Amino acid sequence: MPLALYLLALAVFAMGTSEFMLSGLLPDLAAELGVPVGTAGLLTSAFAVGMVAGAPLMAALTRRWPRRSGLFGGVVLFAAAHVVGATATSFPVLCAARVAAAFANAGFLALAVTAAGALVGPERRGRAVGVLLSGTTAATVVGVPAGALLGQLLGWRASFWAVALLCAPAAVGVLVGVPAGRGSADGRPALRAELAVLARPRLLHVLLLGALVNAGTFAAFTFLAPVVTGPAGLGRGWVPVVLVLFGLGTVLGINVAGRLADRHPLRLLAVAGPLLPLGWAALAALADRPTALPVLVPLLGALSFAVGGTLITRALSTAATDAPTMAGAYATAALNLGAAAGPLLAAATLPSPTGPLYAATALTAAALLLGPTLRERPPARTAA
Structure with a gap:
């Protein structure tokens, strides 16, 4: 894999840390700003809404x-939004700073997903993704727990400052390692033609499945801290530990997806789906047993990212030929539509701390019911 791909992953790490870190900061953030925890959880939805709108627009x-210019601009804008967030008093x-950061993240990720496939060719697109x-999985293992711990020691604002500072080496990495590329859309399909690809039923189906799976992931992950300190009866110091366990699971899941999504995507989805x-139902039922968390939380992290990563690859395979510029944006928007809807639905199940886990169960069950038609024919043949 080219070095430029790993430098892009470094930037994704900084952005992923920000996207996920609120799950460990919500109680303290809500208390300081004088809002309920459920309302504070809407910051995750605000970020995701910005990603949904920002991905295709940017x-x-x-x-x-x-x-390279587009990627660099995204990192700089993302850092500036976190400076505003760190100094916010209301x-x-x-919330507005989170939306701005999401627009920057969306533009960056849409370009990065497309660039990743272009750097290696279609036969290794799944591995490149x-x-x-x-970078996101590393954020869940290192960045998010570190942000939660930093928030507990120095306050939640310190976590926002840390993300802003983390963008500096990511920006340098983009400038140094990413080829400038062309500054023109010449030779690519017209924008109207790329937008027309979104109307294809097969692509819409894969994007819907990805949105539902991600909605379930964020419905539960956003409100993991109340589960740890509530039904499980563990102290606040255990929140970063549980987040690390989830992150370790995501590392396993995304690596499995990267290796199998190009060769055996349907088998992976048939087993993990x-x-x-x-798994989410089991975690909800066993939430009052602390011993269940170390087993189920990493397992669910692995399953969520294995399924989600495979669906991203299938969406790119379906759209990349006829929508080389917008394919990454479509995948990014769909996943973040789920990330926006998940916490909103989960917040409606509070104050029951296990309500978000049951919401995740329902959302992923819906994806499972809609999934069998994926077996009609592989998207790679359709693209060819």
Whole structure:
């Protein structure tokens, strides 16, 4: 794999840390800003809504930009939004900063997902996406727990400052390691033609499945801290530990998806897909048993990212030929539509701390019910 791909993953690590870290900061953040925990959880939805809108918009606006310029601009804007967030004194300002950061993240990720496939060719697209998303899994293992611990020691604002500082080496890495690319859309399909690809039923189906799976992941992950300190009866110091366990699971899941998504995607989905709703239901039923968390939390992290990563690869395979600029944006928007809807639905199940886990069960069960038509024919043949 080219070095540029790993430098892109470094930037994804910084952004993934920000996207996921609120799960460990919600109680303290809500208390300081004077809002309920459920309301504070809407910050995750605000971020995801910004990603949904920002991915296609930013991808369309930057079609004629040199690829390196677009990626660098995304990192810089993301850092600036976190400076605003770190100094926010009201919930609306912090919410607006999260939306701005999401737009920057969306533009960056849409370009990065497309660039990852272009760097290696179609035969290794799944592996390249796996390397890119390893930045997200590394964030769940290292960045998110570190952010939660830093928030407990120095306050939640310190975590926002840390993410802003983390963007500096990521920006340098983009400038140094990513080829400038072309600054024109010449030779690519017209924007109208790329937008028309989104109307294809097969692509919409895969994107819907990805949205449902990610909705389940974020419904549960956003509110893991109340489960740890509530039904499980563990102290606040255990929150970073549980987040590390989830992150370790995501590392395993995304690596499995990266290796199998190109060769055996349907087998992976057939095995891991049914286990997702069963796993979330089991965690909800056993939430009052601390010994269940170390087993189920990493397992669910692995399953969620293995299934989600495979669906991303299938969406890219379906759209990449006829929508080379917008394919990454479509996948990014779909996943974040799920990330926006999941916490919203989960918040409605509070104050029961296990309510979000049952919401995750329902969302992933819906994906399972809609999934069998994936077996009609592989998307790679359709693209060919």
